[in-house]
Amino acid sequence: MTHRLVPALVNGRSGDPALLLDLPQQGRAMLFDAGDLAALDGRALLRVTHLFLSHAHMDHLIGFDRLLRVNVGRQARIAMFGPPGTITRIGHKLRGYEWDLVDRIVPVLSFEVAELHAGDVLRGARFALQRGFEPEPLPETSASGGVLLDEPGIRVRAALLAHHGPVLGFRAEEGMQATVRAEAVVARGWRTGPWVTALKGAALAGAAEVETPGGRMPLSTLRDVVVTVPGRAIGYVTDVADTPANRLAIAALVQDVELLFIEAPFLAAEAERALERGHLTARAAGEIARAAGVGAVEPFHFSPRHIAAEVLAEIAAAFSPPGPAAPRPS
Numbered sequence: 001m002t003h004r005l006v007p008a009l010v011n012g013r014s015g016d017p018a019l020l021l022d023l024p025q026q027g028r029a030m031l032f033d034a035g036d037l038a039a040l041d042g043r044a045l046l047r048v049t050h051l052f053l054s055h056a057h058m059d060h061l062i063g064f065d066r067l068l069r070v071n072v073g074r075q076a077r078i079a080m081f082g083p084p085g086t087i088t089r090i091g092h093k094l095r096g097y098e099w100d101l102v103d104r105i106v107p108v109l110s111f112e113v114a115e116l117h118a119g120d121v122l123r124g125a126r127f128a129l130q131r132g133f134e135p136e137p138l139p140e141t142s143a144s145g146g147v148l149l150d151e152p153g154i155r156v157r158a159a160l161l162a163h164h165g166p167v168l169g170f171r172a173e174e175g176m177q178a179t180v181r182a183e184a185v186v187a188r189g190w191r192t193g194p195w196v197t198a199l200k201g202a203a204l205a206g207a208a209e210v211e212t213p214g215g216r217m218p219l220s221t222l223r224d225v226v227v228t229v230p231g232r233a234i235g236y237v238t239d240v241a242d243t244p245a246n247r248l249a250i251a252a253l254v255q256d257v258e259l260l261f262i263e264a265p266f267l268a269a270e271a272e273r274a275l276e277r278g279h280l281t282a283r284a285a286g287e288i289a290r291a292a293g294v295g296a297v298e299p300f301h302f303s304p305r306h307i308a309a310e311v312l313a314e315i316a317a318a319f320s321p322p323g324p325a326a327p328r329p330s
Contacts, residue, residue: 004153004174005232007259010039014302016059017238019261020044021172026153032170032236032261037063045070050149052156053082054238055167056089064093072129075107079114081148081158083166086115087125087135094133102129112138116158116168120144146253159253161246163239163278171253174231178203184225188214199226235294238263238301241278242271251292260294263301264311282311286318 004025010018016035023029030050031037036059037045045067054060071078080090090113111133114124124138149156153175158168178200185192190213202210202219203226209218219226235254240246240263254260266274268283280288282299289297299315302308 004177005172005234007234007261009261009298009300011036013300013308014304016062017054017263017301018060018063019236021234022047023154030154030156030172031067032172033060033238034063034067035059035061037066040066042070046074046076049076049078050156051078051080052148052158052170052236053080053086053168054170054236055083055163055165056086057239060239061089061093064090068094071109073105073107074109076109077112078110079112079149081114081116081156081168083160083168084115084117085165087113087123091125091127091133091135094127099129099132102132105129114138114148116143116146116148116160118160120146122148157253159249161237161240161249162243163241167239169235169237169240169250169253171233171235171257173233173257176204176228177231178226178228180226181224188225190214203228232259233257235260235262235292237261237288239278240280242275242280242284247284247288247291250288254289254292254294256293256295258295259298260289260292260296261298261300262289264299264315265301265303267306267310267314282314283318286315289315290319 004023006022006024008020010020017033018035018037019032021030021032028049029044029047031048032052033054034051048067090111109129111127112124114122116122120143122141122143126136126138127133146157146159147155148158155173157171161167161169180196180199195212199210207219209216235257237250262285263280264282264285265279266281268281271281274281285299286297297315297319299311302311
């Protein structure tokens, strides 16, 4: 099965937070946070259609200027989502430059920025290059269940969490996927061809019948040939305090995701300092991942003070359930 979501930490575990989520079948990509983006070339940045910000601390937003620079003079509409205050901050960044003769640039570049507020309220504004990035208010809308984006092949949901102020955690997931079993095709004496694509589409759409090399057949008779399975789900959580409320909200957001990207800047021995700074310890990250039933954990936002192996070991110990107790000798 080919996944439609391909995630990669732009700066590894220790650099500025930035997760590139590639959608190769759609020819585009999304960013979760925009720390230093120097590792991404222009071709990669030009594929970015959405930017999801956890919050606006410098190490999560400094790369925005690189994304802006590569798009000036090109046709692009980039959607941005963040916590309350994002519109004002992005507006300040965009209008911090002097925009000369932009009304003569033909390709339209715009940033449509939306803030998620309590009660699943989305407030937005549009910033267009041709207007010198002066803000244009957008109608207030509802993000029921925290859903920020719901398009074919991709759905992104967010939850408001607490750092020193509001931050967003995210869940990105594919829709259902259909896969065809090659051995079942061969067993029927058929050959693969364009009909396979039509069969997958019919299975996803719940069609009653579909055309096959054996003629038009009810879909219900082809369960050995085509199966549908849930798509990949990915979580992204960073810069959150270890509080009961945050733990509950994160677990609900990333429940059963295949892969959870979660911060781990402190070790358990520094729990008091971590709480003061509004961050998680490695142990807390592992415990949250275990409580949410995620498939795998990819920790990041490591502190340079720590040896990576120590952080990974602490997360693994908290994430992996304890084995059965060894029998006592009689």
